[in-house]
Amino acid sequence: MKGTNLGEFEEIALLTILVLKDDAYGVSIKREINEQGKRNISRGALHTALSRLEEKGLLTSKQGQGNEDRGGRPKRYYEVSNKGLAALQEAKEVRDQLWSQVPAFRLQ
């Protein structure tokens, strides 16, 4: 099981990509995390995480079209692979299971 364990940041990144559907590329992912997670992440950290996820096979990416804003450079769109989906699923299950066992009064 080791290796498919997701880090907190990786999980957020994968989920954000799923949320963004077809428009998941560097800038949009960062903005989404900034807005939803109310935290400012560094571009470098995000890019490192994305490329690590791709190496692990949890993400796939493809080149898109460039536009003027980007000085004519193409975007790299990310998509969560099946393996990535499975990893997310597993992470959620572990959490849900734990959540369900937490006594209600502890949370008050």
Add this chain to the structure above:
Amino acid sequence: MSNKSAHQPPRWADRFLEWYCRSEILEDLQGDLYEHFERNTISKGKRKAKQIYCLDVLKFFRPYTIRKFKIVNNITSFIMFKNYFKTSVRSIARNKLFSAINVIGLAVSMSIGLLMITFISEVTSFDRFHTDGDRVYRVNNKYQYQQEDPTNFATTSVAMDERIKENIPGIESQVLMTRGFGGDAKLGDKIIPISGLWASEGFTDVFSFEVLRGNPETMLSEPHSVVLTDETAEKIFGIADPMGQTFQLGEDIFTVTGVIRNPPFNSHFTFGALGSYITFMNKNGVGEKGERWKNAWNNMWMNYVYVKLEPNTRVEDVNQKLLALGETESEKYEHITITASLQPLYGIMAGPDLSNNIGNSIGGEIIWILGALTLVVLLSAGFNYTNLSIARSLRRSKEVGVRKVVGATKGQIFNQFITEATIISLISVVFAYLLFMLIKPQFLGLDPSIQRSLQLNITPILFLYFFGFAILVGILAGFFPALFLSKLQAVQALKNAGSTKLFSKVNMRKVLIVIQFTLSMAFIISASIAYTQFKYALGFDLGFKTENVLNVRLEGNDWQKVQTAFSSIPEITQISKSSMITSTGSTYAADMKYGGDSTELFYNDIDENYLELMGHELIAGVNFDKKTPDTDETEIILNEAALKRFNLGTPYEAIGKQVEVDNKDVTIIGVVKDFHYNKIEEGIESFGFRSNNQGFYNVNLKISSTDLPATMNKLENAWNELDPVHEFDSKFYNEQIQSAYSQYQIMGTIVGFLAVLTVSIAALGLLGMAVYTAETRMKEISIRKVLGATEGSLISLLTRGFMWLLLISAALAIPLTYLFFEQKILNDIENRASIGVLELFTGVIIIFGIGILTIGSQVRKAARANPAQTLRSE
């Protein structure tokens, strides 16, 4: 693919990113950054956005983004090198004129460069043979009289040696040396003059001169011991073993206790013999007077102290202690402050020019000046290469285009052209070496002092330096052309090779030409100013007459005998004696007091005939009487400046007043008209003629002869009869003055020589440009001619551009050189020639003449060509 948005992120950050980032992720990463930048520009403003962009670029510098070392690429470069080499050689061979201009220019300037390299490497190699020489320092004194500018001396006091031993820790060994050991060594009836230093026992600990015989530890510890160099030993004893032998020196008998190999050429001081210091001490340091002498902090004119620090002693600490020591000791003296500091042994030769130096030093300043001048000449030749290469790049642009299409990178093109420049400079360095061998003896012969202290030997390591130097020159000269050509866009270069748009940035060429000619003119102007000043100094009225005066060194001979011998020669009309020769740069000074005031009094000891012989004008009072050697000094003749300094009234009022000179009361018996006793750069201050009657070193002869060589012969014969040991050392006063001003002559020669070089290099460059212009505009000229342009109008059309450049150069060179000389060089000089229009404009006229000749010859050829021939071959 060009970026159409109004805002650009900082170029350097972008380039940096492109440089380090792996190409697979570069596009996407850069895109993200651009998009973000755009957004930030709108929300946070341009400046902030740029800052963020730079920061982001730096933050992305992570292991996974960095491109891998491209070994494949390097192999390609290596393989391609052969091709570059071949193309370069072909291109050099094809353009014979341009290659020749470049090679000649570079060779000429590089020969100066080689000279400089040899010079600097020799100067910095001085004294390196001493073991642990990096820990050896000389104690230098700084002497300040009241609030005047302090003077730095290489000498220090005998007391300093003692105080350092007592007060300053961390010193491994130290040596005290004093000038003046030597004289005529007598062995039987043989007399050999020897000269050297008094040296204390520490000599062999501090220095590592090779000891051939004797025990280094003890050879200088006994009184009346002497250590000879092998050369001196041979002179005195021939082939016999000198150890333990004795000879007489003055009143003392010395025993030889050691032999040292002659100091090597690259030692900053030299000696023929060393006398044990204790001998000197026993003679001078005893009694009340001796004690005073030993402890006098201001007795600092003859002695040198060298120390070897312990390995862990810090120089700053010792310097601090020396400063404190100097301040405490100086409190005992009313008007003077004498402090000391350490000077590293290795820095002595190339160090500052100090008074009372023990040997010759070159002086760091001179090295800097020569270095700077060399650089200027080199720059000039480098500019030639750059200019001509850029001009010709029009022809090479197709080649670059093809290479780029086939797949050459910017870097490869750059390498190719750098290679080409390096090949040119390597060819040049070979010629430069030949030239260097030619100018080396000229340089050494410039001045006797240069010859004494330099040999400019070629050592193997120098060839390595020369090679490195050639490579460096090649890279620097080829840098701009290479950059320029490697930037060409393949498409443009191929499509439209002749387009002027490609070369829109060649204004740099004009700037380079202007710099070149400004420098050339500045050189010529400087040379002519130096020459004028030299002439002026020689023709200056010193206030007395030096014509036909021959000064002869007395060499310790009995005055009476000398006088008798010379008086018998009829051509000698007058004869006198003096302690020194005035107006040649050296001065004697004494302390003069009057009415509670005191100053430095420059002086000369003379006899009763001197004033008349030299034509000094007595304004008031009388000359000295004839004195016998044992008469006390009771009289003095002062100059007008001294009267003014002490408010002694008019010359007539001053006569009879008592002043104190060197603690002796003397009466003013005469006043002499002010004259230039020092070099004319200095002003006239208090000066006095004294009649101390003891320290005479010179005989002054007034000669009236129609056959000078015969008279000189007679004099020499008379001398040789009188003193067979010493050579007849005589010089005409005018010659002595001339050599005192030789600095101007040397400066004029060097600058003049460099002027010739820079001018010829610049002219070569101009020729190249003119040839090029004429060639490229041939068609235009022909069409103009067909349409009716006259030869004259064509010439003026083609020449105009260059003439403008020359005019701008002149407009820069004249005021700059003028200001430089007015403010920096001639500023401190009391009496100097004024810089005239002639000096300023000679350079400009010469340059214009040369410029018109070079350009004109080419342009005329172009303008005269038959247009039909040029236009037919389309």
